[in-house]
Amino acid sequence: MFHASHSLKMMFVLLLSCSWLVHADDPGSQYESLAKQGDKHAQYFLADTYVSAGDLAHATYWAEKAASQGLPDAYALLAEIHLEGKKDFVKAKYFADKAANSGSRAGEVILSRLLINNRAGLTDCSRATALLTQVSAYPDDDAAVDAQMVLGIMNAAGVCLPENTQMAHYWLQRSSSISRTGYAEYWAGMAFLKGDEGFVKPDQAKAAYWFKQSCIQGFDSGCDNIELIK
Numbered sequence: 001m002f003h004a005s006h007s008l009k010m011m012f013v014l015l016l017s018c019s020w021l022v023h024a025d026d027p028g029s030q031y032e033s034l035a036k037q038g039d040k041h042a043q044y045f046l047a048d049t050y051v052s053a054g055d056l057a058h059a060t061y062w063a064e065k066a067a068s069q070g071l072p073d074a075y076a077l078l079a080e081i082h083l084e085g086k087k088d089f090v091k092a093k094y095f096a097d098k099a100a101n102s103g104s105r106a107g108e109v110i111l112s113r114l115l116i117n118n119r120a121g122l123t124d125c126s127r128a129t130a131l132l133t134q135v136s137a138y139p140d141d142d143a144a145v146d147a148q149m150v151l152g153i154m155n156a157a158g159v160c161l162p163e164n165t166q167m168a169h170y171w172l173q174r175s176s177s178i179s180r181t182g183y184a185e186y187w188a189g190m191a192f193l194k195g196d197e198g199f200v201k202p203d204q205a206k207a208a209y210w211f212k213q214s215c216i217q218g219f220d221s222g223c224d225n226i227e228l229i230k
Helices: 006-015 017-022 029-036 040-053 056-068 072-085 089-101 105-115 125-136 142-157 165-177 183-194 204-216 220-229
Strands: none
Touching: 029 040, 040 056, 040 072, 056 072, 072 089, 072 105, 089 105, 105 125, 105 142, 125 142, 142 165, 142 183, 142 204, 165 183, 165 204, 183 204, 183 220, 204 220
């Protein structure tokens, strides 16, 4: 969910488009050559591609390479790998701290998620909310999509913020406006459908509500999931 800026990634895709067309079947092949030559941005994007492919071993290897060259978002990606993939909250928080302290907005979002999750240790709702609100002020950064989404889910669930459906709509709509209409509402539905231990409790009624909001805005996956719940 947490990625480097769209413009930077698009620059790499355009520069490497010919190589990508030749090796389109290989995950991350458009970045591999430059990554092996030591380009930290290519290493990061290659790691991100491996995360999407579910290959955490290779993702960790390349993210560590990029992080060793001081790329802040690489620390954020390592935090994501340990939080989402390995469920290692201690390492996730270590890397999220390094990312946030190095200026990564994606790292600030992940750190916030750890600060509101009671499985990651003592919670700090005030700091988490402040960080998320701060990142939300930069709509040109992909991290703002995630920051606004987390704030919306916090309001919807009543975690660290008062349960407030109106505010949940406000933040989720802001998130969707800079990504894709209905996108944030869909992920709010997924959060309540599956639950997120230490953060969101499963709630089918809330899942159905947010899937419906996503569907109303034309996000097909939201419509599909309403039918699944029924």
